[in-house]
Every structure is written in structure tokens, then in C-alpha cells.
Amino acid sequence: MWRRVASLSSSISSSFLAQTASRLNTWESLTTGIAQQAKGVIAPKEKTPFITFFLGGPGSGKGTQCIKIVETFGFAHLSAGDLLRREIASKSADGAMILNTIKEGKIVPSQVTVKLIQKEMELSDNHKFLIDGFPRTEENRVSFERIIGVEPNVVLFFDCPEEEMVKRVLNRNEGRVDDNLETIKKRLTVFQALSLPVINYYSERGKLYTIKAIGTEDEIFEQVRPIFAAFEQTVG
Ligand SMILES: Nc1ncnc2c1ncn2[C@@H]1O[C@H](COP(=O)(O)OP(=O)(O)O)[C@@H](O)[C@H]1O
Ligand SMILES: Nc1ccn([C@@H]2O[C@H](COP(=O)(O)OP(=O)(O)O)[C@@H](O)[C@H]2O)c(=O)n1
Ligand SMILES: [Mg+2]
Known part of the structure; x- marks a missing residue:
């Protein structure tokens, strides 16, 4: 189970911690865990999460x-679209x-x-996340930072002609339901108006890797692979 603990990360939000703790049953179990680690009773198991955002227009190959x-x-792999479609299917x-x-x-x-x-x-046992199709708006981005309390390590932008x-x-x-010409046109407009500013935001912060998303799947992967290979040692 992936956990973040206050003593290990000051950036984590209190609501996230509270929810994490409730999954561990009580705050007591969490704080006891911290104390045990501090005393060196058990080896720390928590790993710092490594978060990657995959951005790009519809059909760009994310x-x-x-x-x-x-x-x-x-x-x-956490696809925002898949999570939303699962929510529809579950009739929530x-x-x-x-x-x-x-x-x-x-x-x-965004909420x-x-x-x-x-x-x-x-719920994931993993600490390395590909968050696919998110954030698509500035509101998405700010909401993630506020609720999850972390920023992405790396952002990939799949740049593909319309x-x-x-x-x-x-x-x-x-x-x-959205793979039809009428909806695609709307999605491309939304992408230009709301998603490109997010991509620019990460570019200005030096976190953006732009992938030329034209060519075969394998050719595109040859641009993507070295980015992850470079981080492999530090990510674990
Ligand atoms: N490099 C590529 N060349 C041609 N078709 C591709 C390529 N990469 C993905 N596809 C196909 O294009 C469609 C959209 O790809 P997908 O990965 O679902 O994009 P996204 O998640 O960005 O919308 C899928 O049918 C996929 O099989
Ligand atoms: N962050 C997100 C991601 C998807 N979505 C919705 O889900 C749709 C499909 O997203 P998707 O990521 O599966 O789409 P593709 O880029 O894979 O074609 C979007 O057009 C939005 O309507 C959203 O509202 N917010
Ligand atoms: Mg997709």
C-alpha cells in the first residue's frame, strides 16, 4: 500500500493524511508507525511517489x-477518462x-x-503513477495540488496535428460516446482553450517533455522511453 507520512513529507495535505489514516484504521496506528520508524524499530517502507502527467489532444496516443x-x-496507469467512464458504468x-x-x-x-x-x-501498491488525460484545465491542476498535495515530477505532452x-x-x-466528429470538434476547441495553458504552465517550470506524436507507436515510444530510463535510478 502506498502511503505518505507527515514526517516524511511536509507538502501532503491534511485531508489526504486523514483519509490515509482512516484506511489504516486510526490515526493511532499511523502515529505509532511513525514513532517505530523514528526509533528504527522497523525499516521505512514508504517511497516518495513519482507522478507523471500525460497530456495531449484526443487521439494523440497518450x-x-x-x-x-x-x-x-x-x-x-491511471486514466482520468477511464475512471470517469467506470463511474458512469457503476451508475453512481x-x-x-x-x-x-x-x-x-x-x-x-475537478473535484x-x-x-x-x-x-x-x-489503493495502489505502486508509488510510480502515470496520470493520463489529466490535468486538462487550470482548475484540474490547482485542484490536484490542493487535494493531493503534490506536484508532478514529469509532464509529457503528445503533440499531434489535429x-x-x-x-x-x-x-x-x-x-x-465521444468518438464522433461532432464531439471531437468540441473537444479540440476545449483542448486549445483550456488544456494548452496547462501545458504552457509546465513548460515554464521546466517539467515539460514534448513528444512528436506522429509515426508508428514504436517510433513514438523511442522518444518516450529515454525520459523514463533517465529517471529509473531515482524513482526505484
Ligand atoms: N502512433 C500511432 N499511429 C497510429 N495510430 C495510433 C498511434 N498511437 C495510437 N494510435 C491509435 O489511435 C487511437 C487513439 O490512441 P489513444 O492511445 O487512445 O489516444 P489518446 O489516449 O491520446 O486519446 C487508438 O485507436 C490507437 O490504437
Ligand atoms: N481530466 C479529465 C479527463 C477526461 N475528462 C472527460 O473525459 C473525456 C474523455 O477523456 P479521455 O482522456 O478518455 O480522452 P482521450 O484523450 O483518451 O481521447 C474528456 O473529453 C472529458 O469529457 C474530463 O472531464 N476531465
Ligand atoms: Mg486516452
Whole structure:
């Protein structure tokens, strides 16, 4: 189980800690754990999380490359879109709202998406995360930082011409309600207006790696692989 502990990370939010602690049953068990570690009774097991955001327009190949990174480097893959679609399928209270938002090519309120990501991170045994299709807006970005309390280590941007993205999405064949020309056009507008500012934000902070997302899947992976290979020693 991936855990972050206050004494090991001052940046973690109190709500995240509280929820983590409740999964460990009580605050007492958490603080006892910290005390034991401090005394060297047990070796610390917690690893600092390593967070990667995969950004890019619809059909730019984010999900495809995530699968390759999982296979090669053992990351956990959290697709924001998949988590939202799972919520629709589970007929949860937010399901109808999420479905309408996706059909319209708009962005689901950040609170909803971040909570789903948070739950997956907490349940994961892994400490290395590929967060795919998130953050898609500045609101997404700020909400993640506020609720999860951490920033990404690395951000990848899959830069793909619109024409190619449209072609790929129309051929995707996964039965998605948003893989039609009308919704794709809306999604591309949303991407330009709301997602590009997030990409620029990470570029200004020196965290962005731009991938030329044209070519075969393997050719694109040859751009992606060295980024992760370079971090492999430090990530663990
Ligand atoms: N390099 C590529 N060349 C051609 N088609 C691709 C490439 N990478 C992915 N695809 C296909 O394009 C579609 C969209 O890819 P996907 O990984 O789902 O993109 P995203 O998650 O960015 O929307 C899928 O059908 C996928 O198989
Ligand atoms: N951070 C996110 C990610 C996806 N979504 C919604 O889910 C849809 C599908 O996202 P996705 O990541 O599966 O899409 P692709 O880029 O893989 O085509 C988006 O168009 C949004 O409607 C969202 O609202 N917020
Ligand atoms: Mg995808």
C-alpha cells in the first residue's frame, strides 16, 4: 500500500493524511508507525511517489504509450477518462452528469475527477503513477495540488496535428460516446482553450517533455522511453 507520512513529507495535505489514516484504521496506528520508524524499530517502507502527467489532444496516443510504460517500467496507469467512464458504468450519483459532460466534450468538475484519482492512488501498491488525460484545465491542476498535495515530477505532452487526431479517434472503435466528429470538434476547441495553458504552465517550470506524436507507436515510444530510463535510478 502506498502511503505518505507527515514526517516524511511536509507538502501532503491534511485531508489526504486523514483519509490515509482512516484506511489504516486510526490515526493511532499511523502515529505509532511513525514513532517505530523514528526509533528504527522497523525499516521505512514508504517511497516518495513519482507522478507523471500525460497530456495531449484526443487521439494523440497518450493511452497507447502509457501501456508501453507500464510494461517496460512498471508504473501504475491511471486514466482520468477511464475512471470517469467506470463511474458512469457503476451508475453512481455523478454518473449521469459525467456522461452528459463527456458527450458534450466538456470537462467534468475537478473535484469529481481528483477524488477518483485520489482513491486509485491510495489503493495502489505502486508509488510510480502515470496520470493520463489529466490535468486538462487550470482548475484540474490547482485542484490536484490542493487535494493531493503534490506536484508532478514529469509532464509529457503528445503533440499531434489535429487532422491525425481526428482520423485516429474516428478509427478508435472502442464504442465511446465521444468518438464522433461532432464531439471531437468540441473537444479540440476545449483542448486549445483550456488544456494548452496547462501545458504552457509546465513548460515554464521546466517539467515539460514534448513528444512528436506522429509515426508508428514504436517510433513514438523511442522518444518516450529515454525520459523514463533517465529517471529509473531515482524513482526505484
Ligand atoms: N502512433 C500511432 N499511429 C497510429 N495510430 C495510433 C498511434 N498511437 C495510437 N494510435 C491509435 O489511435 C487511437 C487513439 O490512441 P489513444 O492511445 O487512445 O489516444 P489518446 O489516449 O491520446 O486519446 C487508438 O485507436 C490507437 O490504437
Ligand atoms: N481530466 C479529465 C479527463 C477526461 N475528462 C472527460 O473525459 C473525456 C474523455 O477523456 P479521455 O482522456 O478518455 O480522452 P482521450 O484523450 O483518451 O481521447 C474528456 O473529453 C472529458 O469529457 C474530463 O472531464 N476531465
Ligand atoms: Mg486516452
